[in-house]
Amino acid sequence: xxxxxxxxxxxxxxxxxxxxxxxxxxxxxxxxxxxxxxxxxxxxxxxxxxxxxxxxxxxxxxxxxxxxxxxxxxxxxxxxxxxxxxxxxxxxxxxxxxxxxxxxxxxxxxxxxxxxxxxxxxxxxxxxxxxxxxxxxxxxxxxxxxxxxxxxxxxxxxxxxxxxxxxxxxxxxxxxxxxxxxxxxxxxxxxxxxxxxxxxxxxxxxxxxxxxxxxxxxxxxxxxxxxxxxxxxxxxxxxxxxxxxxxxxxxxxxxxxxxxxxxxxxxxxxxxxxxxxxxxxxxxxxxxxxxxxxxxxxxxxxxxxxxxxxxxxxxxxxxxxxxxxxxxxxxxxxxxxxxxxxxxxxxxxxxxxxxxxxxxxxxxxxxxxxxxxxxxxxxxxxxxxxxxxxxxxxxxxxxxxxx
Amino acid sequence: xxxxxxxxxxxxxxxxxxxxxxxxxxxxxxxxxxxxxxxxxxxxxxxxxxxxxxxxxxxxxxxxxxxxxxxxxxxxxxxxxxxxxxxxxxxxxxxxxxxxxxxxxxxxxxxxxxxxxxxxxxxxxxxxxxxxxxxxxxxxxxxxxxxxxxxxxxxxxxxx
Numbered sequence: 001x002x003x004x005x006x007x008x009x010x011x012x013x014x015x016x017x018x019x020x021x022x023x024x025x026x027x028x029x030x031x032x033x034x035x036x037x038x039x040x041x042x043x044x045x046x047x048x049x050x051x052x053x054x055x056x057x058x059x060x061x062x063x064x065x066x067x068x069x070x071x072x073x074x075x076x077x078x079x080x081x082x083x084x085x086x087x088x089x090x091x092x093x094x095x096x097x098x099x100x101x102x103x104x105x106x107x108x109x110x111x112x113x114x115x116x117x118x119x120x121x122x123x124x125x126x127x128x129x130x131x132x133x134x135x136x137x138x139x140x141x142x143x144x145x146x147x148x149x150x151x152x153x154x155x156x157x158x159x160x161x162x163x164x165x166x167x168x169x170x171x172x173x174x175x176x177x178x179x180x181x182x183x184x185x186x187x188x189x190x191x192x193x194x195x196x197x198x199x200x201x202x203x204x205x206x207x208x209x210x211x212x213x214x215x216x217x218x219x220x221x222x223x224x225x226x227x228x229x230x231x232x233x234x235x236x237x238x239x240x241x242x243x244x245x246x247x248x249x250x251x252x253x254x255x256x257x258x259x260x261x262x263x264x265x266x267x268x269x270x271x272x273x274x275x276x277x278x279x280x281x282x283x284x285x286x287x288x289x290x291x292x293x294x295x296x297x298x299x300x301x302x303x304x305x306x307x308x309x310x311x312x313x314x315x316x317x318x319x320x321x322x323x324x325x326x327x328x329x330x331x332x333x334x335x336x337x338x339x340x341x342x343x344x345x346x347x348x349x350x351x352x353x354x355x356x357x358x359x360x361x362x363x364x365x366x367x368x369x370x371x372x373x374x375x376x377x378x379x380x381x382x383x384x385x386x387x388x389x390x391x392x393x394x395x396x397x398x399x400x401x402x403x
Numbered sequence: 404x405x406x407x408x409x410x411x412x413x414x415x416x417x418x419x420x421x422x423x424x425x426x427x428x429x430x431x432x433x434x435x436x437x438x439x440x441x442x443x444x445x446x447x448x449x450x451x452x453x454x455x456x457x458x459x460x461x462x463x464x465x466x467x468x469x470x471x472x473x474x475x476x477x478x479x480x481x482x483x484x485x486x487x488x489x490x491x492x493x494x495x496x497x498x499x500x501x502x503x504x505x506x507x508x509x510x511x512x513x514x515x516x517x518x519x520x521x522x523x524x525x526x527x528x529x530x531x532x533x534x535x536x537x538x539x540x541x542x543x544x545x546x547x548x549x550x551x552x553x554x555x556x557x558x559x560x561x562x563x
Contacts, residue, residue, distance in 0.1 A: 213499060214495070214500065223507055224549075237478050239476065240476055241474060241476065241485065241498075243498050266478065269478065270476065273514070273517075273518075
């Protein structure tokens with residue numbers, strides 16, 4: 001961590017180094033606070049004026065990083081570009097010689113004020129209080145800033161919705177709602193309503209499977225049961241077969257409401273097992289929200305499943321995320337963190353990061369959401385906006401949803 | 404009097420127990436060739452007899468041959484099969500209307516092994532290689548098509 005006071009503040013506060021520390025800033029502090037990883041790589045930084053964060057810092061692509069002891073830094077503020085020159089002191093001693101020679105090397109890096117959207121009080125460590133991906137990245141001090149008590153940003157309405165996605169969402173909605181005759185083999189709606197009840201009342205996942213054959217949708221009977229649970233809070237091993245069309249399961253209280261990457265992976269997995277008519281995976285959350293991952297482009301989906309290079313798509317981690325180190329995982333985490341830093345909730349970060357991956361890799365799958373059983377499923381999309389400057393490219397992801 | 408009631412009760416319980424354990428196997432001809440009634444009786448009603456036995460023991464008892472099967476899975480592998488004996492509509496598989504039995508295994512079959520079998524020998528047509536693959540699997544549960552009776556009733560279709 002580096003605390004770099006404004007020249008005026010440094011002049012007026014001679015004891016600034018003792019008054020400002022990792023977790024604490026004096027209420028009149030003005031300057032920059034920059035966090036670095038144990039590898040000396042920039043993690044994030046904040047600009048303070050009179051003890052209040054007024055901006056965040058984004059590093060440019062300009063210069064490389066260093067690995068020596070940070071000696072001192074000075075700032076030159078040019079409009080919204082901050083030039084930070086860091087000097088390192090190092091010593092050289094050759095075996096067999098008594099003399100030690102001392103050297104100084106300075107490097108200049110450029111940072112941008114990030115738009116001043118944060119109202120955080122700064123400080124080291126901590127994320128937004130949701131899934132802490134920084135814990136996996138071993139970045140040491142710093143951590144992301146959270147908006148704390150501020151209202152999360154809203155989802156941008158999407159006016160240019162895919163008619164195929166709308167039709168698919170409507171089809172799924174109809175299957176879940178209208179197949180409820182007095183015949184025992186139907187009862188999809190009745191069982192689905194049972195799942196809605198379990199989602200809010202049970203601490204474990206419950207599920208059911210819908211098959212399709214000979215023009216009929218019906219609940220699949222697994223060893224005598226239509227609705228069942230493995231009594232685990234974060235997984236259920238649904239039974240399905242070649243005729244399976246739709247999978248449904250709950251995400252109980254205390255768990256992420258939105259679908260995990262493994263929920264998309266299950267569709268690919270089941271297709272490759274022989275369930276070639278697989279169409280959708282419905283998630284019923286404890287808060288009443290319902291999500292569906294569905295096959296929106298059958299050709300693209302089949303091609304994706306049949307490509308052996310994609311076999312790792314469903315080899316997820318124990319927490320339902322993509323396997324670490326895969327391109328899907330890297331993209332998912334990038335978008336997740338970007339949305340998290342904008343203040344979005346864990347549910348939004350999770351489902352829109354997944355939505356981004358599904359589109360980027362042309363999986364043929366989409367995600368839609370609805371907030372209760374009576375509404376239509378609305379397609380989610382994640383827009384990617386790259387803004388280039390002379391120094392760097394900044395990418396921002398924006399979640400959008402059809403109405 | 405109490406002794407008589409107790410004796411009768413024990414006899415009734417004993418008869419029921421013996422009945423479920425020793426219900427005799429019946430041939431297809433005893434059901435006049437009706438596959439549904441044949442499988443319902445021999446497999447569904449005698450399910451307890453087959454639990455813990457191998458798939459080979461069950462299939463060797465039945466005096467009709469399967470026509471095909473479909474796998475039942477979960478995220479860990481193949482958990483069982485639906486073994487079809489007769490299509491309701493000729494050459495069209497229907498999980499609702501056909502005569503098939505559900506066989507669930509004690510042990511899940513790994514994905515890779517099942518995948519190779521399915522690719523080499525499509526499941527729509529039962530071949531000796533399918534028998535060899537499944538014959539040693541221990542039966543956890545077995546039953547007749549769960550849907551057929553209510554499906555025929557709802558659609559007002561004959562049992563044929």
